[in-house]
Amino acid sequence: DSGVTQTPKHLITATGQRVTLRCSPRSGDLSVYWYQQSLDQGLQFLIQYYNGEERAKGNILERFSAQQFPDLHSELNLSSLELGDSALYFCASSPLNRGRAFFGQGTRLTVV
Amino acid sequence: DQQVKQNSPSLSVQEGRISILNCDYTNSMFDYFLWYKKYPAEGPTFLISISSIKDKNEDGRFTVFLNKSAKHLSLHIVPSQPGDSAVYFCAARGSSNTGKLIFGQGTTLQVKP
Numbered sequence: 001d002s003g004v005t006q007t008p009k010h011l012i013t014a015t016g017q018r019v020t021l022r023c024s025p026r027s028g029d030l031s032v033y034w035y036q037q038s039l040d041q042g043l044q045f046l047i048q049y050y051n052g053e054e055r056a057k058g059n060i061l062e063r064f065s066a067q068q069f070p071d072l073h074s075e076l077n078l079s080s081l082e083l084g085d086s087a088l089y090f091c092a093s094s095p096l097n098r099g100r101a102f103f104g105q106g107t108r109l110t111v112v
Numbered sequence: 113d114q115q116v117k118q119n120s121p122s123l124s125v126q127e128g129r130i131s132i133l134n135c136d137y138t139n140s141m142f143d144y145f146l147w148y149k150k151y152p153a154e155g156p157t158f159l160i161s162i163s164s165i166k167d168k169n170e171d172g173r174f175t176v177f178l179n180k181s182a183k184h185l186s187l188h189i190v191p192s193q194p195g196d197s198a199v200y201f202c203a204a205r206g207s208s209n210t211g212k213l214i215f216g217q218g219t220t221l222q223v224k225p
Contacts, residue, residue: 035215041217044215056211096211097209097210098211099211100158101211103148103157105154
């Protein structure tokens, strides 16, 4: 158990819908990262928050957005969903802005 | 632009033998490299890392080698055990002020009893 909690574990939704994925980092970790893993692909970096502020952005679609709240949990919002958004979405956390990242178990999103 | 590449999608070895997983990168600004292991239905788990100022790091059965001139790193597992069967991801971190990791596509290791 990495200490990073992601909910829900599985999500099935229809095209055009909006979903919210939630991540609770390890206790005391200030950084939260979001990654997307599509079928047979490596993990693609989406976005990083550090202590509530956006720190780095990857190839995140404009339909996607994220935030980190004062209690340090984070949410990833995916809207106008398309079939190609079906993937595993991982959250990770680390104590500081840099350093070893600990991953949650992921949320498997299926868009039908 | 794939900055981190794992060219072998899969590898099969016999229990007790050495497993060698390879990773190539293109960005000379990467300053830290990590290996993660992933079992099905679980998130990636940190395995071992190496700073760009070193060429070798060892932790039990796992050793990572870094060849900066060749922009190549490898993970050696000796001896391999059936429980090592998993997907192994190589990842690299840039020297910018962020913990963002760039991952390879992964190599599926199967260790046969």
